Amino acid sequence: MAAKVRKTATKLADGRDFFYFDDSPEYVSGEKTRRLDDPRPLGDRFAPHVDEDGNETAFTGPIMRYDVLTGDWIPMAAHRMNRTFLPPADANPFAPARPGAAYQDGEIPDTDYDVVVFENRFASLMRVPGVPDVVSYLDEGELLAERPAAGRCEVICFGPKLEENLISMGEKRMRTVIEAWVDRTEELMAMDGIEQVYCFENHGVAIGVSLHHPHGQIYAYPFVTPYTEKMLRQARAHREKTGRNLLADVLETELKLGDRIVAQTEHWVLYVPAAARWPVEMHLAPRRQVARIPELTDAEREDLAGIYLKMLQAGNRFHQNPDGSYVDLPYVSGWHQAPKGAEDDLRLHLQLISIQRSPDKLKYLAGSESGMFAWISDTTPEKIAARLREVWEG
Amino acid sequence: MAAKVRKTATKLADGRDFFYFDDSPEYVSGEKTRRLDDPRPLGDRFAPHVDEDGNETAFTGPIMRYDVLTGDWIPMAAHRMNRTFLPPADANPFAPARPGAAYQDGEIPDTDYDVVVFENRFASLMRVPGVPDVVSYLDEGELLAERPAAGRCEVICFGPKLEENLISMGEKRMRTVIEAWVDRTEELMAMDGIEQVYCFENHGVAIGVSLHHPHGQIYAYPFVTPYTEKMLRQARAHREKTGRNLLADVLETELKLGDRIVAQTEHWVLYVPAAARWPVEMHLAPRRQVARIPELTDAEREDLAGIYLKMLQAGNRFHQNPDGSYVDLPYVSGWHQAPKGAEDDLRLHLQLISIQRSPDKLKYLAGSESGMFAWISDTTPEKIAARLREVWEG
Structure with a gap:
């Protein structure tokens, strides 16, 4: 990787991929702070769902329906309804872990970072192991189709501080973000079933941003977007x-x-x-x-x-x-x-x-x-x- | 016209078409109140534009550009920037004229009405007499095209009262609205260059409604929409x-x-x-x-x-x-x-x-x-x- 960026791959407690992109030796993640693991007792995200009556149903992940009127695939992520929305600063899930804390609610295991990328906890696109990526139909006439929404949604945090943004972090950090986009585009495009990778940033409450921490998103779509x-x-x-x-x-x-x-x-x-x-x-x-x-x-x-x-x-x-x-x-x-x-x-x-x-x-x-x-x-x-x-x- | 609706066609002071759709004899528009004309000293909406230095340029109406990346036509209505936005109740432009007032700011000449339809004062689609509906190009290579946005935007007011809505007005009024949609679809589809007629209603401030009076819109597009x-x-x-x-x-x-x-x-x-x-x-x-x-x-x-x-x-x-x-x-x-x-x-x-x-x-x-x-x-x-x-x- 160019531009003196060091990538460290790790996993969150529920199995999600997590990547550190450090841009300055001595590298902050795992060198100065040495805590790359996620200490949270998070359950397996692919665990079966248990309903009120104790019945288990296998977790099959989000599906997408084919809109036969327009030709568009529409991912349906009903489980995202309860995602975190504009939390107070002390509940910022993208803040680094608090030093010495035995357990923390955030998504970042280490106590400092430069740029991190990880799989979105509330992903609308997700490949679930063992779920075949095949089209099925709601009707015998095969008019109304659905498929697993077997893509991937990643979050990219541009820096550790809530009150910063890309502009205040400057060109060196921007360069690291570009390297992270390079890395994620390469890896995601190489995955089975991924057609297209979209690196983007939503900025501002008016556009629907649900977390103030400076971050962007990376969607790997299992279809070509409209x-x-x-x-x-x-x-x-x-x-x-x-x-x-x-x-x-x-x-x-x-x-x-x-x-x-x-x-x-x-x-x-x-x-x-x-x-x-x-x-x-x-x-x-x-x-x-x-x-x-x-x-x-x-x-x-x-x-x-x-x-x-x-x-x-x-x-x-x-x-x-x-x-x-x-x-x-x-x-x-x-x-x-x-x-x-x-x-x-x-x-x-x-x-x-x-x-x-x-x-x-x-x-x-x-x-x-x-x-x-x-x-x-x-x-x-x-x-x-x-x-x-x-x-x-x- | 079925359902005992009486249509009366008239013009606003600036030449825009205006239609009353009355649904109950004795009909309110022009019978009980007898004031169908628009008394406002509105200028010709197709008048030349005079700039700060006194130079005249012919009014050619809104244009639309061809988005060569998507194949969509994009009307550009820069003159709409200053349209009325959530005015106070006493400046409601869709209220009936005040009885006895010599001059009023609103769009409705008569002092009462059931349903009215008229050309939008801030139209993003407009055919201007004498402006030929032809494609021209920004570049010699003919890659970047533009055309007059020669369609039509109409407003439909569902009733005279600001505080009502379709639900409170009831089925009889709804039936009149349907007759107005029938009439406008027929007439607009018969106009030169119109490809498609869209009768719609935006409801609620969250969707961007700029006037609270119960109303809908009718767009006659000079293209097939995406x-x-x-x-x-x-x-x-x-x-x-x-x-x-x-x-x-x-x-x-x-x-x-x-x-x-x-x-x-x-x-x-x-x-x-x-x-x-x-x-x-x-x-x-x-x-x-x-x-x-x-x-x-x-x-x-x-x-x-x-x-x-x-x-x-x-x-x-x-x-x-x-x-x-x-x-x-x-x-x-x-x-x-x-x-x-x-x-x-x-x-x-x-x-x-x-x-x-x-x-x-x-x-x-x-x-x-x-x-x-x-x-x-x-x-x-x-x-x-x-x-x-x-x-x-x-």
Whole structure:
């Protein structure tokens, strides 16, 4: 692993995978603190379920149903209803273990860490050992299908402190996060049945964040997501028509026109897409054909750490309150990576979107968006880009 | 027009179409009150725009961009940023005109009404006379396309009183609303360039409702919406494979299995779809092949008025607070109608969805939904259906 990051793999008490990514010798996890094991008496997460009458049923994990009206798979994670929601600071499950405590409620066994990744305790995608990944049907006519939601949901904590965020932690830590994305994308893409890996971050209560600790998520889907399916269809039609890669042509066109370019570095281009559908939307793309994060060179990763943080900073200067202060932008920032077999058609790019349409107003996904999937924008891509350029240097 | 509804067409001062649908002789609009004209000194809505330096530019209306990454058209209504948002009751623009007032700010010229429909003042879809509906390109390579968003957005007010709603107004009024949907679907589908008509209602502040007055909306899209495109692709694949109509087969299967059926009447079936993606979701379908609302028989419309209101009532009993009171369910309720040319493939059905996942929690569309269009449900369709059956009779 590049960039002097040390990975240590361990397991939580209930069998979930847990990885430390330490970025500075002497490494904090297991060296200074020497406590990598999870001391909690957590039960086997695959244990049979016992109902009120004492009857046992085997745990088969979450399922997903095929929506025959749209062609989408819908994972159904009914067990997630009771997940932790905005706990007080002293019950933060992503805080490091308290030194000397015999038992603790959090997810982190060690008393310090740099970056950690672990399987989500409330996973909507989960492969359960012994449960075959096969389609079954609710009806004899085989119209209504279901399958195990045999993917994987991981959490990535960017640092040990509740009050920090990616921006305050700086480029060196960002670089470690990138290495963690590289590692997880490689390992998850190699797993049976995984079609696509999505590394993303939800930021802000307005977007539904349920824990304030600075963290992101990594979903390994056992299907190609609907957004990616749309992109694949468009990319393949474009290749048939022109012989070229769609995302390469989009990037070249945006660079030529220039009106929606926000910033450029040696290896990356940040622009507002010509049909931006959200009040704030940015795409961050490498200059060359890259299908997934692990293919990025060291130089590209180094460069990315810088522009990623500048992008977040510009987002935080986008909306200004009447008193001159800025709105901490709620956002979803996620990596579009090629699914298996689509390495030539798709191209790695990050999409950052925000529902904040003014300092005090949010965009809601109401009838047209939720019922018809037909987005309506209240602004223009050129206005978004102009504002971002205006606030880029701070 | 059936059901003893009288339609009166008029115009607002700025040229927008305005329709009264009166349901009881003596008819309230123009008979009892005799004031159908709009007395406001509103400017021509298609007037040229004059900038700070006095330069005139022709008003060309909203445009839409083609999102080449997804294949979706995205209307961009930058002029809507300043639309009215949750005004106080005395500034309710959907209230009837005050008797004797020489001038009023509201949208309703008459001092009373039953149901009215009019073109939205802050329309994201609008055909501007003289603006040709042609595609142009941002770039020489013709990759980034735009077109006028030459559709139409109408508002439908269900009644004159701010504090009422469809449930409190009752079946007779609901029947009038159905007649208004029939009328508008027929007229809008006959307009140049309109592909699809969507009659829907956003209910509740949590879904982004910007005006409390009981109202719905009618969008006439100049394109086939992404959701409908997905359904069409699935329906056509199903017909190729089986020779049958997809939605007919889904309905037949749901009736046979029964677990997700909520209620049935002579002409309608209300069920939770097998792959429901929202915390609450119901589909309401006629028993026979009907492409759009105007094809419904009188008996089907009559029957619909009853089950529609019972459906809303059951929704309002879905979530119970700890004190025994119920949550007024925020919802989107919208009609999927066949676009032009797809009358045999698609079938009319209503979809009601809610983001309320517990009495005090909402479902947010975060990373997976917003970034990947991959919905994850926190419940199961069978649980939703069981709860709805439990509260159906109140």
